[in-house]
Amino acid sequence: MNSYANQPEKWQENIRTAVRWIKEANGLLITAGAGMGVDSGLPDFRGREGFWRAYPPLERLHLDFEDIASAEAMRRLPRVCWGFYGHRLALYRRTEPHAGFQLLRRWAEGMAHGAFVFTSNVDGQFQKAGYAEERIVECHGSIHHLQCGKHIWPADNFLPEVDMTACKLTNALPRCPYCLEAARPNVLMFGDYGWLDQRTALQESRLKDWLARTERRVVVEMGAGKAIATVRRFSERTGPRVVRINPTDFKIAAHIGIGIQGRALEVLRAIDAVYRSR
Numbered sequence: 001m002n003s004y005a006n007q008p009e010k011w012q013e014n015i016r017t018a019v020r021w022i023k024e025a026n027g028l029l030i031t032a033g034a035g036m037g038v039d040s041g042l043p044d045f046r047g048r049e050g051f052w053r054a055y056p057p058l059e060r061l062h063l064d065f066e067d068i069a070s071a072e073a074m075r076r077l078p079r080v081c082w083g084f085y086g087h088r089l090a091l092y093r094r095t096e097p098h099a100g101f102q103l104l105r106r107w108a109e110g111m112a113h114g115a116f117v118f119t120s121n122v123d124g125q126f127q128k129a130g131y132a133e134e135r136i137v138e139c140h141g142s143i144h145h146l147q148c149g150k151h152i153w154p155a156d157n158f159l160p161e162v163d164m165t166a167c168k169l170t171n172a173l174p175r176c177p178y179c180l181e182a183a184r185p186n187v188l189m190f191g192d193y194g195w196l197d198q199r200t201a202l203q204e205s206r207l208k209d210w211l212a213r214t215e216r217r218v219v220v221e222m223g224a225g226k227a228i229a230t231v232r233r234f235s236e237r238t239g240p241r242v243v244r245i246n247p248t249d250f251k252i253a254a255h256i257g258i259g260i261q262g263r264a265l266e267v268l269r270a271i272d273a274v275y276r277s278r
Contacts (some may be wrong), residue, residue: 004063004270014258015267018220018243019274027214029115031106031235031266035223035246039098039265040125042091044223055084057167066198070190078182082169086160087186092123100268101129104220113214116207118238120224120231122187130154135210137203139230140230141187147196152186197237213239219257222264225249243271 108115242257
């Protein structure tokens with residue numbers, strides 16, 4: 001990104017507005033979609049071609065993201081489906097969150113009610129960046145947890161081994177430690193009627209309590225796309241004073257918030273530079 005001074009006046013004005021809202025807030029609601037992880041090196045699946053660049057074997061099988069990230073694939077092709085999810089789990093475990101996570105935490109430290117996170121990402125990056133587990137809602141679940149038809153448990157003991165030439169899990173399929181039923185990620189898949197949402201429901205109840213206490217909150221939304229608009233809609237419902245950060249889909253109604261074009265980390269750094277200068 002060019003320097004702040006080289007940006008259009010409206011862009012600069014929105015940065016200044018974001019800083020004012022952050023300084024006036026008593027709580028920071030962080031809402032995040034897939035674009036939040038791009039600056040940490042995580043791939044953003046934009047279209048079928050982008051997905052197949054990341055997973056060439058699935059192109060040969062004519063499986064796109066919605067095909068493989070589905071309950072049907074887990075039933076019909078468990079080793080291929082676990083090849084995809086197992087690779088993702090290993091990738092998320094070794095990925096370090098980018099510096100923007102800490103900028104947000106620092107702003108929230110000066111607020112009476114701190115920060116709460118609402119994310120559609122299943123990658124666990126906020127926890128890895130040091131955010132408290134009880135201050136996070138993972139609305140689509142977490143790949144770091146497994147489930148059967150009745151139980152949810154941490155995936156800590158599952159170490160996937162994946163042959164990426166075929167996108168197949170090569171070690172034993174995970175099973176429930178309680179009933180030995182076949183296990184799957186505790187994430188909401190496409191066409192999914194078997195996802196257990198108890199963990200997410202508890203998270204949402206904590207967020208409801210926090211929202212009731214934060215009458216002067218600011219919402220900072222990052223990398224939330226339109227294709228699956230769960231995060232965008234939640235931000236808009238929970239505003240006003242929404243700061244929407246997105247490289248392409250940054251527009252938002254003026255009575256709800258402001259839109260700032262750019263990737264998460266570059267815009268957070270621009271906001272922080274002005275924040276620290278005032």
